Amino acid sequence: MSEVRPFRRLIAVVVLSSVFLASPALAKGAPGGLGPTRVPSTTNFIYLETRRQTPFAYDSSYVGLFQVQYNYAHPSMQWGFTIAKQWQIESGQTPVRFEYHVYARGKEVNNYRPHTELASYLFHSSIGARFQFKGDAPWTYHSLRAGDTVDIIARFAYTVPGANSLHDFWANYRVGVR
């Protein structure tokens, strides 16, 4: 095997970076409004970041509006999802089943509680100042801290009124606490 020279390695990095940043096919982030602290995503999640100066971030897509806030004084994260208007109209008065799956430090956070509400509801959830991972004893507590990355997977579905079909949605967010 021949050794890759540093210069060639640099060229390879630049070319690969350009491909990832320029290619719309690889940029799998949601279309539309970028949050103020959003970093372009090339993966299967939409990356958002909170910082002390900007503890709030959001992402707007055709599925809906996701907003997240991190409290640096009392380490905790709150977020909410508003379903886009066109799906609120499509679902009408049919309840929407909405669930979050949340992961941090490679483990699932114990806050899975599917909710059923009308589509106009603000589907909110949080990781409190003390939280548990699935499988923990209930008195075991963890706290978020700067440097943590939290994956929030939102899924919702409703029966389309007047049709024998369900409409499913998913939106995957990754929030970096920096």
Add this chain to the structure above:
Amino acid sequence: MGEAQSGRANAAIGDRYRTATGSEGNQEELVQHYAEQAREQQASPVHLLSDAMEVVARDLGIDSEPDLINVAWIPSFQLDEVDPPWGARRGGREEGSWAGIVYLRGRRVLIMEVDVSYIEQLPFFLAESIQDAVIEEVREARPACPLHGHPLRPVATPSGSVWECPDGEGLWSCPMGAYYRTVGQTSKENS
């Protein structure tokens, strides 16, 4: 209807239409059937869960409104049938895991799962799940912190379940089920 009918799916966000497999009415009938079956055949855990619910309801001030919140308790392994999960079956339910299907004024609002092997902490599991829904419904802090007025936070300890001021450990706390008695003592001491 075919999948990805909207044609706007990618890895990060997306949607799809799929054929409905059953009606909500059928699911509700199943919930009631399994809950009734559980009451008859597994009376002990259902009794534990109901007792814990009473404790929490008392502190949330909803015990005088029996129709505000109702919970149908079923073993978690039956949840896939009454609340079909996204895609694959959930599977892997542990022994002692129960699901509470929560109805607020008769409308199904959420599903919680609890482990009945933690008997002393059952009120904590329930409070953590339903406190927010109750607060949204009654539009006031329940139970309210006697020092600051905000909602108290449910906390589990190795010996039980307590309400605690969210501003900091040790500021104010009381065992679940003893909220009104403790608040009464606090106000007497302060006067």
